[in-house]
Structures are given as structure tokens and as C-alpha cells.
Amino acid sequence: MTTATTATTATTAATPHAATGFAAGPEARPELAAHAVTTALARCGSGVAQSIILLLTPHFARTPQAAITAAARAGNCLQVFGGTTPGVFTEQAWTLDQPAAAALVLTGDMTLAPPDSELPLLSLAMPDALDSAWLGAGQPRFGALATGDDHHAIGAVWDHAKWQLEGRSEACLAGGEFELAVSRGMQAISDVLEVTAADGYELQSLGDEASLPTLLACLPEELRSPANLPLGLLFAAVIDDEIGLDRAVAEGRYGLVPVLAANAGDGSLTLGAALDSGTRLFWALRHPGSAEAELRGGIDLLQEQRDALSMQAANRMPEFALLFSCIGRGPYFYGGDDHDLAVLTRRYPGLPVLGGYCGGEIAPLTGGNAILSYSAVAALAYAHVQSQS
Structure with a gap:
């Protein structure tokens, strides 16, 4: 246009x-x-x-x-x-x-x-x-x-x-x-989480939970369903080990990995890149406001x-x-x-x-x-x- x-x-x-x-x-x-x-x-x-x-x-x-x-x-x-x-x-x-x-x-x-x-x-x-x-x-x-x-x-x-x-x-x-x-342009919607299990692009668990529930818990109630996830606006924001959430957000020091799909059967998430166990991240939402x-x-x-x-x-x-x-x-x-x-x-x-x-x-x-x-x-x-x- x-x-x-x-x-x-x-x-x-x-x-x-x-x-x-x-x-x-x-x-x-x-x-x-x-x-x-x-x-x-x-x-x-x-x-x-x-x-x-x-x-x-x-x-x-x-x-x-x-x-x-x-x-x-x-x-x-x-x-x-x-x-x-x-x-x-x-x-x-x-x-x-x-x-x-x-x-x-x-x-x-x-x-x-x-x-x-x-x-x-x-x-x-x-x-x-x-x-x-x-x-x-x-x-x-x-x-x-x-x-x-x-x-x-x-x-x-x-x-x-x-x-x-x-x-x-x-x-x-x-x-x-x-x-x-x-x-x-990102809004942090979770605390820092640690990858505990992953298989290629499939993120299986964060801490003691399957990855999907950790994401759903951060979202408004109307979006807390795998079918309603605003894909394209959700990201895993990967941070360095030595910095915390507040500093990462304030300084923009994080890498973005898009969430591509939610797998309700096993509670995993398909991401746009593979993450290793031990990787630290927070969930981020692209929000115009x-x-x-x-x-x-x-x-x-x-x-x-x-x-x-x-x-x-x-x-x-x-x-x-x-x-x-x-x-x-x-x-x-x-x-x-x-x-x-x-x-x-x-x-x-x-x-x-x-x-x-x-x-x-x-x-x-x-x-x-x-x-x-x-x-x-x-x-x-x-x-x-x-x-x-």
C-alpha cells in the first residue's frame, strides 16, 4: 500500500x-x-x-x-x-x-x-x-x-x-x-524457565512441567487453549546464563525463537529452532501496545x-x-x-x-x-x- x-x-x-x-x-x-x-x-x-x-x-x-x-x-x-x-x-x-x-x-x-x-x-x-x-x-x-x-x-x-x-x-x-x-517490541509474560528436555525442534519440558502448560499459564483465559494460541506472536526469548530477566528485558539482550505449533497430546511445543537442555528462556509476546x-x-x-x-x-x-x-x-x-x-x-x-x-x-x-x-x-x-x- x-x-x-x-x-x-x-x-x-x-x-x-x-x-x-x-x-x-x-x-x-x-x-x-x-x-x-x-x-x-x-x-x-x-x-x-x-x-x-x-x-x-x-x-x-x-x-x-x-x-x-x-x-x-x-x-x-x-x-x-x-x-x-x-x-x-x-x-x-x-x-x-x-x-x-x-x-x-x-x-x-x-x-x-x-x-x-x-x-x-x-x-x-x-x-x-x-x-x-x-x-x-x-x-x-x-x-x-x-x-x-x-x-x-x-x-x-x-x-x-x-x-x-x-x-x-x-x-x-x-x-x-x-x-x-x-x-x-516484546512483552515478557513469564519468569525465567530452564529447558529440561527437548528433541530437535520439539520443546518437551521446562523445569518439572511439560512446556505447553507453562506457556498457557501466562496467557489470558480466552487464549488458554492450544487451538487459540496466537501463533506468530509468541516466542521463546533465550537469555545468557549470567543475566536475569530484568536485565535481559531492559537491555534487549535475548534471542527470539518463534513458537510454531502446540501439541496437546504430549504437552510439547514446536519451535523455530532447536534448544539444548539447560537453556534459559522466558516466554515473550509481540504486542502492538x-x-x-x-x-x-x-x-x-x-x-x-x-x-x-x-x-x-x-x-x-x-x-x-x-x-x-x-x-x-x-x-x-x-x-x-x-x-x-x-x-x-x-x-x-x-x-x-x-x-x-x-x-x-x-x-x-x-x-x-x-x-x-x-x-x-x-x-x-x-x-x-x-x-x-
Whole structure:
């Protein structure tokens, strides 16, 4: 679904230095990328971009260079960074089912720059280009996997206006800083449980009980039947031995294994992966209200922390935001409207937001950078505060 074929926005009515553009059409043509950039530049009142972040749907993935070049020419800019995601959006428009381009242009002092050893890195990578050394680099990473969709098997990434065949791109923000908020979108509905018996993907028992009753006991009465389980929303959340439930939830440090089926005959559960005896987990439920509230709390906390830093930082709006949201957590999860996006636009009216609906989100957790699922990763970009003397 697409709500509009073109859209732009800006931070303020007076000479903004960041704006978004969106364009969609029946064919994956380079003109879509060019149009997204030119409309965003027009909103900035400029003909030249310092940097462009360009997200394309997978319809462009096999030969993305023509669209990348069109965006570079439209912005008179050689710093075009981006990749493909199954869906793309701005604060005013989105699509998950047709060729589209979404662009953010920067025309002021904030620009994309080569990676810095300390600053958070905007990172896009194709799944087969991931490796532990890259993901585990010392600095925090945020972004998305550049993937295809149900109809397009491959993805692509680009930087410096060139298709990066190695499958990875990264950049930091010069002249400003990113502040990150991550929402895993899960509600813990049980205490920590230990696997005591399993056979492949069949989880047989937790502690002294069969696994199915431990899950049913956590659910509302109307769902306490194997036939009524909300499959697709239930997960075994696996945690490390050294951390407890509260810390695991607060820091997002858990792996998710979906519940695929309930077996009333023997009280077992079929999971999406095999778990060994001794594994510690809690039952988790995907819940729209919890997911939205978690992201809102993270955004509010970022603002509170900035307000406490200095008078110059207090009450300053971000210049723009990037939002990478799981494809399973976008408008369809929330019944037609993207509540994660609304968290940003209601908190900061007029904020330019560029985002992708992704097949995997990259985010820094307490234990290091990780590839997440069912999550939303928001990056708010603030201009550096000039000291007053």
C-alpha cells in the first residue's frame, strides 16, 4: 500500500537543511530516485546536496547504479549512501508493494563522512556480506540488512554514489551526532524457565512441567487453549546464563525463537529452532501496545538526557531521524498506521524521517552490535551545539 506518490518535508519553515522526498510508480525507473531528491532539495531551497541517503525498494536491486547516478545528478552530489529494503517510507508516505525511492538530503553543516573510530556508524549490509569482525567492531552500529522481498531475491548497497559489490556500506555523521533508541517490541509474560528436555525442534519440558502448560499459564483465559494460541506472536526469548530477566528485558539482550505449533497430546511445543537442555528462556509476546510504548519511552529518555546536558542542548529538536523497522512491525502490525513512525512525528512535529521496512535490523545492545528481528531502531540526528562564550 502507498499513501502518496510524492512527498517532502522539512524541519522548520525557515531554510531547513534536511528534508525528505518520496516517489513511487509502476516501474523501477531511475527517474523515481531523481524525483525524490529534487523534491526534497526544493523544500530546502537549494540546488545542491552535501549528502544524500537514498533507500530503494528491491525492484532496483539487480541494476541499482542507474538510479544511484540519477540521484547524484539531481542533487549535484557524489555522497549518495543507501541500500534496498523491502519497503521504504518518509514521514508522509510509504510503500511495501511497488517500486519506490525515498531520499533524505542534507544541505547544511551536517554531512555523512567516512567511519570514525568512536561515532555511531550508519550501517547497511547484504546478509551474505556479514561477518563477526565487521559486526563486532568497537563502535556502535545501527541500520539494516539490505535484502530483497518475496519477489526479488537480492539486495544492494551503495556509497559515494557507487554500487558497492562487496555488500557493505557504513558512514558516520559529521557536524552532528546520532542518538539511538531501540525497541525490541516484546512483552515478557513469564519468569525465567530452564529447558529440561527437548528433541530437535520439539520443546518437551521446562523445569518439572511439560512446556505447553507453562506457556498457557501466562496467557489470558480466552487464549488458554492450544487451538487459540496466537501463533506468530509468541516466542521463546533465550537469555545468557549470567543475566536475569530484568536485565535481559531492559537491555534487549535475548534471542527470539518463534513458537510454531502446540501439541496437546504430549504437552510439547514446536519451535523455530532447536534448544539444548539447560537453556534459559522466558516466554515473550509481540504486542502492538507494548512495542509502541517501548519506543516512545526510549525517545522520551533521549530527550530527557539531552535536556539535562546543557542549556544549549535543552529543548532542541533533532534535524532529522532515520527509522529502521522490521517488515513485520510496520503498518500491518499496527492495523494500517505505522505507530512507530507516529511516535517520532507526534513528539517532533515537522521532523523529516527517512526509513525502511527491513528483513533484519542492526542495533547496538549492551553486549555489542546485533542483528535483530521484530524491532524498530530510531536514530535522531542533532546538530552540534555551538558553545557560547
